[in-house]
Amino acid sequence: xxxxILRKLEERLGPIHAKQRLxxxxxxEAQVFGQGLTFFNLENSSLAPAIIRNALKLTGLYWxxxxxxxxxxxxxxxxxxxxxxxxxxxxxxxxxxxxxVDMSEAAMQHLIELVDGMQYDICVLTGDYRGKTFxxxxxxxxxxxxxxxxLKLPIYGVxxxxxxxxxxxxxxxxxxxxxxxxxxxxxxxDQRIYLAGIDDAHFFRVDNIEKAASQIPKDExxxxxxxxxxxxxxAAHANFNLLLCGHTHGGQLCLPGSIPIKLxxxxxxxxxxxxxxxxxxxxxxxxGAGSSVVPVRLNCPPEITLHCxxxx
Amino acid sequence: xxxxILRKLEERLGPLRARQRxxxxxxxxxQIFGKGLLSFHIVNWYPVHSVIRNALKLTGLYWxxxxxxxxxxxxxxxxxxxxxxxxxxxxxxxxxxxxxVDMNEAAMQxxxxxxxAMRYDLCVLTGDYRGKNCxxxxxxxxxxxxxxxxLKEPVYGVxxxxxxxxxxxxxxxxxxxxxxxxxxxxxxxDKQIYLAGIDDAHCFKVDNIEKATSQIPSGKxxxxxxxxxxxxxxAAHADFNLLLSGHTHGGQICLPGSIPIILxxxxxxxxxxxxxxxxxxxxxxxxGAGSSVVAVRLNCPPEITLHCxxxx
Numbered sequence: 001x002x003x004x005i006l007r008k009l010e011e012r013l014g015p016i017h018a019k020q021r022l023x024x025x026x027x028x029e030a031q032v033f034g035q036g037l038t039f040f041n042l043e044n045s046s047l048a049p050a051i052i053r054n055a056l057k058l059t060g061l062y063w064x065x066x067x068x069x070x071x072x073x074x075x076x077x078x079x080x081x082x083x084x085x086x087x088x089x090x091x092x093x094x095x096x097x098x099x100x101v102d103m104s105e106a107a108m109q110h111l112i113e114l115v116d117g118m119q120y121d122i123c124v125l126t127g128d129y130r131g132k133t134f135x136x137x138x139x140x141x142x143x144x145x146x147x148x149x150x151l152k153l154p155i156y157g158v159x160x161x162x163x164x165x166x167x168x169x170x171x172x173x174x175x176x177x178x179x180x181x182x183x184x185x186x187x188x189x190d191q192r193i194y195l196a197g198i199d200d201a202h203f204f205r206v207d208n209i210e211k212a213a214s215q216i217p218k219d220e221x222x223x224x225x226x227x228x229x230x231x232x233x234x235a236a237h238a239n240f241n242l243l244l245c246g247h248t249h250g251g252q253l254c255l256p257g258s259i260p261i262k263l264x265x266x267x268x269x270x271x272x273x274x275x276x277x278x279x280x281x282x283x284x285x286x287x288g289a290g291s292s293v294v295p296v297r298l299n300c301p302p303e304i305t306l307h308c309x310x311x312x
Numbered sequence: 313x314x315x316x317i318l319r320k321l322e323e324r325l326g327p328l329r330a331r332q333r334x335x336x337x338x339x340x341x342x343q344i345f346g347k348g349l350l351s352f353h354i355v356n357w358y359p360v361h362s363v364i365r366n367a368l369k370l371t372g373l374y375w376x377x378x379x380x381x382x383x384x385x386x387x388x389x390x391x392x393x394x395x396x397x398x399x400x401x402x403x404x405x406x407x408x409x410x411x412x413v414d415m416n417e418a419a420m421q422x423x424x425x426x427x428x429a430m431r432y433d434l435c436v437l438t439g440d441y442r443g444k445n446c447x448x449x450x451x452x453x454x455x456x457x458x459x460x461x462x463l464k465e466p467v468y469g470v471x472x473x474x475x476x477x478x479x480x481x482x483x484x485x486x487x488x489x490x491x492x493x494x495x496x497x498x499x500x501x502d503k504q505i506y507l508a509g510i511d512d513a514h515c516f517k518v519d520n521i522e523k524a525t526s527q528i529p530s531g532k533x534x535x536x537x538x539x540x541x542x543x544x545x546x547a548a549h550a551d552f553n554l555l556l557s558g559h560t561h562g563g564q565i566c567l568p569g570s571i572p573i574i575l576x577x578x579x580x581x582x583x584x585x586x587x588x589x590x591x592x593x594x595x596x597x598x599x600g601a602g603s604s605v606v607a608v609r610l611n612c613p614p615e616i617t618l619h620c621x622x623x624x
Binding site: 014015016017019020022023024027205206208209210211213214218231233234236237238239279 | 327328329331332333334335336339517518520521522523525526530543545546548549550551591
């Protein structure tokens with residue numbers, strides 16, 4: 001690997017986090033069947049794309065499913081919080097996730113058209129920029145750069161289980177502030193809220209909520225970005241007010257009524273897509289803008305989301 | 313819960329970690345189906361006890377399985393390390409795991425007889441002191457006090473998925489130093505090795521290897537205590553030399569040839585019991601001294617382990 005990237009990552013993450021993340025990535029490259037939170041990773045089987053593609057072709061659903069994968073829906077999620085500082089009433093977050101840019105080109109073209117004239121205060125990206133979970137990442141970076149050119153600053157991001165941490169220096173050079181078990185303050189007038197983000201908790205398990213939350217004063221309004229919603233217990237009990245995540249694709253291939261066949265997550269089903277609540281924490285699981293394994297979707301259109309924060 | 317225990321835990325762990333661990337424990341008590349690394353926890357499924365008991369009675373294996381739980385073996389594991397300071401050559405660690413003391417009285421009696429005259433430099437306990445993973449913990453602390461009285465200091469421990477963190481003040485008052493994402497230095501002459509321990513990574517997922525290693529200088533010989541070996545990737549890439557763990561019970565009820573039916577862990581099978589190697593890290597998964605769910609063992613005798621470290 002590139003020595004320059006390694007040095008930058010060690011400076012950025014500290015030696016342990018960098019070594020753990022890179023080491024597990026190297027093992028994963030060598031061994032396509034992962035040992036993550038789910039034992040059998042469908043998305044890592046080399047046969048899965050052909051099986052899914054042929055099954056859809058046999059049932060005559062393939063071309064419809066391909067078209068579905070491009071038809072991104074803009075969803076709006078209004079959230080009310082008693083703890084939100086008054087100056088942040090109406091604060092809008094554009095949430096884009098699971099772009100898998102190098103595997104979802106038509107969808108990305110549509111995404112660029114959608115975001116161009118959009119009004120929002122910050123943009124957050126909750127991971128899975130790359131199509132595959134391993135291999136080269138240059139095409140993913142080029143695709144992210146094309147999307148990035150149409151997004152307004154500030155932009156914050158976290159890494160997903162499909163992303164290599166080697167992408168971090170280039171993404172930050174594009175102006176995307178990556179939150180790697182870290183936290184940023186967002187100020188409006190004399191009031192502030194906190195935005196934290198963790199590294200992937202699904203496969204790499206190098207998330208560190210304790211570290212990410214360490215700079216957040218008690219009882220201040222705080223938002224956590226996590227690629228996977230699977231850390232909902234740890235996040236809620238660390239007193240986050242809002243968790244924004246993706247990862248599940250809402251199932252991507254669903255039965256009529258948007259019922260997922262498989263969520264690729266150890267998670268209560270009600271948290272698999274859209275808005276949900278757990279104790280005092282509001283959560284939102286975006287079904288994602290792109291698609292993976294095969295760029296097809298059934299009964300589960302891709303989305304980008306505008307979260308509008310309201311003071312209750 | 314006891315206000316005094318809560319105050320002690322907040323002092324000991326910091327307010328965020330105490331809140332996270334306690335909150336997840338409360339949810340877990342309320343909801344017997346756990347949402348840990350495995351979506352279906354057989355140990356939490358109520359009828360499983362009578363199903364297993366009756367199946368064994370029908371096949372005539374029940375009483376043999378009961379007797380097997382009292383027959384604890386003393387295993388010896390010689391491990392060689394180039395990085396071990398020569399002064400630590402021959403350093404011996406007594407490793408007890410998965411005692412489930414309140415469910416295994418006969419086995420604990422046998423354990424006390426075995427350890428009484430034993431020679432070792434350090435004793436480590438890798439979690440699961442309690443029989444059940446919910447409910448009261450007073451009987452567990454009483455059982456632990458009885459075992460502790462027969463162990464030589466220093467004694468170090470970590471928490472398992474069956475343990476409530478409310479036991480920590482009680483265990484530390486007995487002279488068991490609990491390692492909660494922490495490390496200690498072990499000195500011999502002018503040489504040092506490091507012993508770190510993490511909180512449960514299987515169900516509660518409040519482990520923090522990065523924090524546990526923060527006081528360990530690069531290149532020093534280090535040992536990690538983790539209840540579950542499921543953290544093997546994160547531990548190996550954080551440069552630990554030795555990982556001591558338990559949790560799996562080696563399957564507890566095994567087919568002839570010690571082949572486990574289930575391990576209750578997302579883990580390569582070769583790491584399910586005994587010594588193993590992963591990259592530069594040596595691992596050992598103890599099958600445990602006690603038994604859980606139903607106190608029976610087949611083709612998988614309980615063990616306590618003497619790890620003898622050798623330099624070279």
